Amino acid sequence: MSAVSYNIQYGIGLDGGFDLDRIVAAVRAADVICLQEVTRGHPKTGAIDMAAAIAERLPEHFSSYHPAADVDAGSAMEDGRAVNRRFQFGNMVLARWPLRAVRGHLLPRTWRKDKLNLQRGALEALIDTPVGPIRFHSIHLDHVDARERMAQVRAVRAIADHYAQTGGAITGAHVYGLPEVDDRGDFVLMGDFNCEPDSDEYGFMVEDGSVVDATAADPGWSWRPMYDQPAAAKQRLDYAFCNRALAERVSGVRIDRDAEGSDHMPVWIEIAG
Template sequence: MKLVTYNTQYGIGRDGRYDLGRIAASVAGADIIALQEVTRNFMRNNGADMVAGLAELLPDYFHIYGVAMDIDFGLLENGKPANKRLQFGNMVMSRWPIVASRCLLLPRSLRLNRGNLQRAALEALVMAPSGPLRVYSVHLDHVNLEERMAQIRHLKQRVYAYPMEGGAISGAAEYGFPELPCPEEFVLLGDFNMVSGSPEHLAMTGAPDAVEGAQIVAHHPVDAYALAGGVPNGSVSWTDTTHPEKTRLIDYVFVQANLSAKVRSVRIDADAAGSDHQPVWVELA
């Protein structure tokens, strides 16, 4: 099974061009795709409907879209509400049916000196041939460590509570539907806006023992970069074209502990040019 995560930056590459075809070409061939910064009616890409565009370019995939931020500026057309809502969120695409989903809004603060968009983790219950799997397309805050820490704590709480909550629905027989599975296994993919070894990264994976190093435990996700040989030192997944010194690796794949032995490879596609981020691929046995 091949999974890929890609922050699309509204479909705009480092060359300043909006070209959704480049995004689609970079993720084609994956079994499951997690995308971030997917928008509708956003001025930076001339109001494109990226959800419809990606669905058209990748017609062999089931897809869901989770709106994190939804704004209507009160625009009128011919004196009537235009209903052109600016939407910003995450997307999951899958070769196999996505039988249920939830958009999990993450904690945020009232920040006044910098823009602060509502962030989210989009949950998808995928009926993969190997068995049901939970997949999350995640996007954390990019300027505040404290906010990322709160978002990680909340995300982990919700992810590990899933078997007890039952996901999007339980007791479905009352409505004539089959009961959905509650798999323990999950994969978190996305733009976490943190670097390896940072406080928020350790909050996600757990701090390593001073003598014995990092351990694989049931209550912490496992960083795929620590498995299957990882990626070369100095690898980056995001490029700051105005401040090159800020360029770093901030996009990750984390797997539930039971899946750690199934991670066969992880790589960063350095050639993709559709965004200021690079796609991160992971292969599971």
């Protein structure tokens, strides 16, 4: 089975144009899709509901969206009715199989006003795949402050490492006539970590050996500058970290450097049964 992570930058590509169709075309073949920077109400994209638009374009996938940041964007009373207008920014998970249990985690952040600082999140989805139950997390970390990122990677590791202790999204589901959610401990932490392999944040993710960078087989860049950033250097910012047992079953890694729908590139892994 295949999984892909893609920071889609609101659907704005390397050429500065907005095009959801090329975003979807780049990931459609994947069995599990983890997206970051999915928005609703963004002024640069005509305020469309990107989560709904992406789900509509991928009718063969089940999906969930977690808006980590959610702020008012011009709500008002119109003709005696309250009209909600929100700007939402978050992560999405889509899969060919139902998402058995989903949780949206808010990651640590600071009160920073000199530069953009959106609430970041980690969307967790437990999926019964043909190769067994796997928890996929679509993750997006801060792009400015290394100290904030370190707090966030510590939180991400805690989410992954202590799943059993925290109980997941639900236990005792039989009370509602629902099947119990089971888990054997395999997980994938996919997304835009906004740090390079020589960073302290990356080092913390892998230092104890229980979590492995499953994408290390392709150590090249996953972010490149847009048309208006000629002096910027390419960087490696996007990863798929797995627990060690699952990482040993990763049979292929690929970064799609031909994609032009965002400044990030889709990062693919193949998992064998």
